[in-house]
Amino acid sequence: xxxxxxxxxxxxxxxxxxxxxxxxxxxxxxxxxxxxxxxxxxxxxxxxxxxxxxxxxxxxxxxxxxxxxxxxxxxxxxxxxxxxxxxxxxxxxxxxxxxxxxxxxxxxxxxxxxxxxxxxxxxxxxxxxxxxxxxxxxxxxxxxxxxxxxxxxxxxxxxxxxxxxxxxxxxxxxxxxxxxxxxxxxxxxxxxxxxxxxxxxxxxxxxxxxxxxxxxxx
Amino acid sequence: xxxxxxxxxxxxxxxxxxxxxxxxxxxxxxxxxxxxxxxxxxxxxxxxxxxxxxxxxxxxxxxxxxxxxxxxxxxxxxxxxxxxxxxxxxxxxxxxxxxxxxxxxxxxxxxxxxxxxxxxxxxxxxxxxxxxxxxxxxxxxxxxxxxxxxxxxxxxxxxxxxxxxxxxxxxxxxxxxxxxxxxxxxxxxxxxxxxxxxxxxxxxxxxxxxxxxxxxxx
DNA sequence: GCTGTATTTATGCAAGCGTATAAATACAGC
DNA sequence: GCTGTATTTATACGCTTGCATAAATACAGC
Numbered sequence: 001x002x003x004x005x006x007x008x009x010x011x012x013x014x015x016x017x018x019x020x021x022x023x024x025x026x027x028x029x030x031x032x033x034x035x036x037x038x039x040x041x042x043x044x045x046x047x048x049x050x051x052x053x054x055x056x057x058x059x060x061x062x063x064x065x066x067x068x069x070x071x072x073x074x075x076x077x078x079x080x081x082x083x084x085x086x087x088x089x090x091x092x093x094x095x096x097x098x099x100x101x102x103x104x105x106x107x108x109x110x111x112x113x114x115x116x117x118x119x120x121x122x123x124x125x126x127x128x129x130x131x132x133x134x135x136x137x138x139x140x141x142x143x144x145x146x147x148x149x150x151x152x153x154x155x156x157x158x159x160x161x162x163x164x165x166x167x168x169x170x171x172x173x174x175x176x177x178x179x180x181x182x183x184x185x186x187x188x189x190x191x192x193x194x195x196x197x198x199x200x201x202x203x204x205x206x207x208x209x210x211x212x213x214x215x216x217x218x
Numbered sequence: 219x220x221x222x223x224x225x226x227x228x229x230x231x232x233x234x235x236x237x238x239x240x241x242x243x244x245x246x247x248x249x250x251x252x253x254x255x256x257x258x259x260x261x262x263x264x265x266x267x268x269x270x271x272x273x274x275x276x277x278x279x280x281x282x283x284x285x286x287x288x289x290x291x292x293x294x295x296x297x298x299x300x301x302x303x304x305x306x307x308x309x310x311x312x313x314x315x316x317x318x319x320x321x322x323x324x325x326x327x328x329x330x331x332x333x334x335x336x337x338x339x340x341x342x343x344x345x346x347x348x349x350x351x352x353x354x355x356x357x358x359x360x361x362x363x364x365x366x367x368x369x370x371x372x373x374x375x376x377x378x379x380x381x382x383x384x385x386x387x388x389x390x391x392x393x394x395x396x397x398x399x400x401x402x403x404x405x406x407x408x409x410x411x412x413x414x415x416x417x418x419x420x421x422x423x424x425x426x427x428x429x430x431x432x433x434x435x436x
Numbered sequence: 437g438c439t440g441t442a443t444t445t446a447t448g449c450a451a452g453c454g455t456a457t458a459a460a461t462a463c464a465g466c
Numbered sequence: 467g468c469t470g471t472a473t474t475t476a477t478a479c480g481c482t483t484g485c486a487t488a489a490a491t492a493c494a495g496c
């Protein structure tokens with residue numbers, strides 16, 4: 001009924017930002033469904049209800065689009081974890097706990113996120129630019145973590161020398177990454193919240209402090 | 219001088235096992251150099267000094283070859299980690315320590331390994347068969363780890379109930395995976411042996427026991 | 437040495453890929 | 467309403483890919 005006789009596709013102009021977001025969203029949908037290899041220019045365009053040529057109008061090359069999608073996912077995860085902090089109590093230990101729990105639960109711990117992340121990590125190896133982008137993200141995350149760790153230690157009346165907080169950040173970052181990985185790959189093997197609990201417990205052990213202010217056995 | 223006029227390529231027949239190994243090795247070399255995307259049938263054949271058609275003679279499809287290569291890498295890593303155990307002292311705590319250290323050092327903690335692993339994880343997402351294969355490998359590793367943990371706990375005179383060892387295995391597996399990841403991605407950011415030390419320390423904290431029998435501050 | 441067969445090469449095809457380019461069209465500004 | 471331009475579509479090119487098939491060849495068994 002939309003007078004589709006055999007004519008040219010009708011279209012609406014959209015703002016640049018809107019288009020970019022839509023194309024990135026379509027890319028992520030493709031990756032989620034069929035993996036990075038399934039994210040072809042044609043498939044992405046189809047998903048975004050747009051013709052392939054338009055992609056090139058907004059992204060010089062397909063790799064640029066993929067890169068933008070990667071950054072979008074990482075940013076989204078960072079924002080989501082950050083949101084958990086804003087809703088957290090003032091206590092530094094509770095904040096660290098909330099941060100960890102957020103990273104080890106929905107929507108961050110999600111197979112789709114892992115799929116895109118892994119596809120990127122595989123690329124990083126052969127692409128210095130991507131490698132740098134990734135390193136920045138990694139260091140950013142670890143720095144944020146180190147601050148939380150430092151404050152938690154101080155709140156517990158423990159010393160927090162840089163030399164130690166660095167080590168702790170490395171170890172705790174590993175715990176979060178490792179559990180995130182396990183959860184993404186085989187979430188069904190764990191009870192609801194089990195990985196978050198495991199993570200918090202392990203981190204408490206590493207830091208030698210409790211992250212729970214009031215009651216409740218670990 | 220080898221009478222290469224313009225004639226057909228001369229060749230030697232090789233045993234089936236030898237050929238498979240060579241093809242897998244060539245595949246890994248391609249992945250190492252240009253990532254999974256660089257591992258095309260033609261490139262692999264070139265690297266193995268063979269024509270592309272031969273690949274199909276030994277592997278029904280390219281995915282089968284890639285899958286075999288993945289399994290080969292995982293097996294190799296398992297063997298290498300196992301070798302560290304055989305050379306380790308009898309003490310269960312030292313064995314756990316050696317196992318962790320082996321996994322967080324050369325040649326296991328290597329960017330090439332990560333690249334192949336990540337490429338696979340990205341594939342796994344859309345392929346149930348590969349997903350199952352991966353899960354088996356993961357569980358195998360964790361079970362091996364759980365045994366080491368149990369023995370280390372017992373050697374330290376601590377209780378080792380299944381409920382606890384499972385949790386510990388999950389957490390410690392995460393520590394190893396996470397640190398392995400960090401090391402593969404940015405090995406140059408860490409001092410020699412730093413990640414292994416960090417891992418052992420964190421694991422000691424989680425288990426609440428020391429893994430060093432004699433002296434030496436952590 | 438001859439012969440049969442398992443192994444290897446050579447050739448080619450059909451499909452899908454990313455990208456380039458020109459024509460069409462929606463919409464803002466006057 | 468008309469016009470100019472930024473946006474979008476349409477089309478097609480060249481390349482690479484995985485895979486199929488037929489011909490050639492090395493080598494084992496006699």
